[in-house]
Amino acid sequence: MSQQPQLTTASGIPVSDNQNSLSAGPRGPLLLQDFHLIEKLQHFNRERIPERVVHAKGSGAYGTFTVTHDITQYTKAKLFNQIGKQTETFVRFSTVGGERGSADTERDPRGFAIRFYTEEGNWDLVGNNTPMFFIKDPIKFPDFVHTQKRCPRTNLKSATMMFDFWSKAPESLHQVTMLFSDRGTPDGYRHMDGFGSHTYSLINGKGERVYVKWHLKTQQGIKNLSAADAVRLAGQDPDYAQRDLVNAIDQGEFPRWDVKVQIATEQELDAWSARTGWNPFDLTKVWPHADFPLRAVGVLELNRNPVNYHAEVEQVAFSPANAVPGMGYSPDKMLQGRMFAYHDAQLYRVGTNHQHLPVNAPRCPFHNQQRDGAMAIHNGGDAPNYDTVNAGGHGNTGMGHGEGPLALHGAAGRYDGRGQEDDYTQAGNLFRLMTAAEKQNLFANLARPLSQVSDDIIQRQLGHFDKADAAYGAGVRAALKVLGKNVD
Known part of the structure; x- marks a missing residue:
């Protein structure tokens, strides 16, 4: 390959580091002042019109989440406050790399995004059918996805692009192993597990935080397609997974998943990290069940098909930043990047007021000072479009998230742990299973x-x-x- 020119921003400013985001300490969180990261993600979100840049081909359905076990000691979120309580949900499944017209059976991770329409607002759990991912820093996400798309010269998918990236990024090996295993071509959407993938947090009524991983275990049983069957179906029925989901729900065969969690305190994660050398907030890693066992929470059921695909499935706009009181985030760098990038993508793809659309609107009352813009369906009437400042101080109203401060560790900088981190043990463990x-x-x-x-x-x-x-x-x-x- 010819010598590459100096990488710059769109304004011609030289980029000093295109490998690592600017973070507060080696484990994050990230800093908004990292303009290169922000510009890179913003431009990436605007590369396609009008389909999603990733997860373009998808299927969706409405359902319910039912609480079966008490986790109120960990979270004050009201959707969990009573065993037997039900919350309406909308779920969108998808492939990741293909266009809207691509086949449902391609070898690809599957998106598994869930919206919970709670009495305190919408909670979006935006995950995949794998508990890990290819990269650990969002600054590499546009680069990675470009390798999964089409070669700019031939407009063809390119094995060279994919493996050139993966072979230079050993952190990807864990997910590559999962992708090329039998689980890389699931038999529809009903017969696969789902994962929140990222580390999130739960906050209880005392403001105490624990960290959490979300798991959804299919009650239908895991089923995968052979490589030959996946290729055959791609030609015979490229909408295989969509057809299977719609038909099952229409026939009353409602798919269900057991919702489970792994929970750990910060002290437990620190001790585990000291013992293993693994960063618990690294998306290329998992928390072994032997160290952090699964705990049952509830059951997700899908029982109603959308009436209009475009209005509901195509225009649904998820964001992992949507967390209700009692739910929170973590220093996971990929989560931090997605919290910005998802909402920004929806602003571009669907519109400034995408939250006003029925599939995106909360089921509880809402009020803010946002006004005008395209599709301002709920524009506040004659209510004030500003909030006054309380000169005496805000004080603690007891409302909202109410979580305590998150301790940060280390000076702000671009931390590159590649070469020192263990990218192989967990991939080997998966292989040996x-x-x-x-x-x-x-x-x-x-x-x-x-x-x-x-x-x-x-x-x-x-x-x-x-x-x-x-x-x-x-x-x-x-x-x-x-x-x-x-x-x-």
Whole structure:
């Protein structure tokens, strides 16, 4: 490749670091003053009109969340305040990298986004069908997604682009292993698990915070498509998952998921991190169940199909920043980036007042001083469009989130832990959990696209497999030889 010119912002200002966001301490959170990150994400959100930049192909349905177990010691959120209580929900499933016309059965993570229409406002749990992700810093998200899209020269999907990125980003290995396993092509949306993926927090009535991971375990059982069946269905029925979901609900076969959590205090996470060397807020990692067991919370059921796909599924606008009192965030850098990027994307894609649309509007009363702009359906009438300042101080009203301050650690800077962090153990653990047949499928699924890329990329990627588990690298080498690619 030719020498790349100096990277700059759109205003021509040289970029000193395009690998690491500016954070308060090595674990974050991120700082709004990082203009390069903000500009990069804002431009990325505006690259496509009008479909979503990612998660463009999707399906959705309404349902209910029912509380089955008491977690009020951890959160004051009112949707959990009584066993048996039900909250209306809307769920959107999706593929990630493809366009709106792409096939439902492509090898791709699946989005699993849930809106809870609570009495205190909308809570959006925006996750995937995997508990981890490819990268740990949002400044690399536009770069990563570009590799999953189309080559700017050929307008074709490119295995070279994908593996060039992954082979230089060993942090991606955990998710790459999941993606090319059998779970990379789930059999529709009903037969897969869901995850909040990020670390979030819960706040109780005393203002005490614990950290939480959300899990949704399908009651229908896990089912996956073979690589051959996924390709066949992509040609015969590219809307396979959409059809399956709509038909199941129309026939009264309502899909359900058990909602569970992993919970840990900051002190417990500090001790675990000291023992393992893993950052508990790193999205490329998971919290092992042996260390943080799952606890039951409730059941999610989908029982009503939308009346109009565009008005409801296409225009639904999620954001992980939507957290009701009793719910909170964490220093997870990817979560911090998504809290900005999702809302910004909806402002661009749907409009300034997208929250006024029925699928996005809260089911509880709401009031703010936001006025005017496109689609101002609820424009405040003759109510004041400003809030006065209380010269005597605001004081504590007891309303809202009411969470205590979050301690920050370290000086503001761009922290690069690559090269010192363990990107291999958890990927190896996932590999070792697979059956012999699942491992063979993994090897074959990886070998097909790897056989299309240059030898230097193959060798870099094989090196990562070797570090995760020697049998992992050996298996992929053997599968490549079957395809006529000798990599010894």
